[in-house]
Amino acid sequence: MESRPATAPDQVTSMDTEQLRRRFLVEDLFRTGEVRLTYTHEDRLVVGGVAGTAGLPCPDQLRSEYFLERRELGVVNIGGPGAVTVDGARHDLASREVLYVGRGARQVSFDGRFYLVSTPAHTSHPTVKATLDDAEPVRLGSADGSNERTIYKFIHLKGIQSCQLVLGVTVLEPGSMWNTMPCHTHERRTEVYFYFDLPEADRIVHLMGRPDATRNLIVAPEQAVISPYWSVHCGFGTRSYAFVWAMGGENQAYDDMEPVAIGELR
Numbered sequence: 001m002e003s004r005p006a007t008a009p010d011q012v013t014s015m016d017t018e019q020l021r022r023r024f025l026v027e028d029l030f031r032t033g034e035v036r037l038t039y040t041h042e043d044r045l046v047v048g049g050v051a052g053t054a055g056l057p058c059p060d061q062l063r064s065e066y067f068l069e070r071r072e073l074g075v076v077n078i079g080g081p082g083a084v085t086v087d088g089a090r091h092d093l094a095s096r097e098v099l100y101v102g103r104g105a106r107q108v109s110f111d112g113r114f115y116l117v118s119t120p121a122h123t124s125h126p127t128v129k130a131t132l133d134d135a136e137p138v139r140l141g142s143a144d145g146s147n148e149r150t151i152y153k154f155i156h157l158k159g160i161q162s163c164q165l166v167l168g169v170t171v172l173e174p175g176s177m178w179n180t181m182p183c184h185t186h187e188r189r190t191e192v193y194f195y196f197d198l199p200e201a202d203r204i205v206h207l208m209g210r211p212d213a214t215r216n217l218i219v220a221p222e223q224a225v226i227s228p229y230w231s232v233h234c235g236f237g238t239r240s241y242a243f244v245w246a247m248g249g250e251n252q253a254y255d256d257m258e259p260v261a262i263g264e265l266r
């Protein structure tokens with residue numbers, strides 16, 4: 001498991017493109033037959049990718065007997081039909097469906113293409129699957145803002161219960177390119193965006209950094225971007241796409257964010 005330090009906002013000023021990418025962009029998440037994991041010290045989130053058939057390992061850095069001994073896990077199916085087996089119980093997941101796996105599950109194995117996010121957990125909540133219909137779709141944006149999109153909230157205060165993980169999927173309408181504009185920061189949480197369902201030759205221009213000192217990352221399909229509490233997180237695609245957003249930290253209120261007016265951005 002790769003491990004990355006947390007970053008103070010004043011460090012970003014002196015980072016060049018490669019340094020920014022090494023710290024905030026998670027590029028290489030999918031290799032057939034593997035679960036690939038990256039640990040960030042920003043709120044101790046773990047993000048990962050699975051392709052094919054593989055079991056959830058317990059990396060030495062966790063110093064635990066099994067991965068979910070003190071953690072919870074969100075699993076998003078980003079491929080075709082797939083399955084996740086948790087301590088012998090098989091959960092079939094269609095494309096864009098989500099499984100929450102609570103603290104204490106000892107054996108987790110995958111068959112399919114999945115994106116994973118894990119946060120530390122103090123207690124055990126039941127393992128639950130959710131479909132897109134369970135996720136209370138919210139339509140946002142407009143055609144003339146090029147940001148018509150649907151937000152599906154899966155793991156949150158009024159949805160699947162968790163210790164601290166909050167997770168959802170946002171799907172852009174054809175012809176809409178912008179996500180999360182106007183943008184915001186989360187003083188009390190870290191957020192990770194994972195972009196998918198974007199053609200191989202297309203890219204996302206993701207904006208990060210303090211609102212008055214933004215930087216950009218050029219993101220390929222199926223890569224993730226870590227947003228510390230001080231960083232905006234928004235972007236546009238060279239084609240329509242979908243993304244998974246996931247947070248961990250002080251609270252789980254979806255709307256606990258500091259809005260940034262477009263005119264404040266620098």
Ligand SMILES: O=C[C@H](O)[C@@H](O)CC(=O)C(=O)O
Binds near residue numbers: 149179180245254257
């Ligand atoms: O904190 C919330 C997250 O940044 C996302 O839910 C925002 C998003 O999906 C969007 O506006 O398109």
Ligand SMILES: [Zn+2]
Binds near residue numbers: 186233
């Ligand atoms: Zn956010």
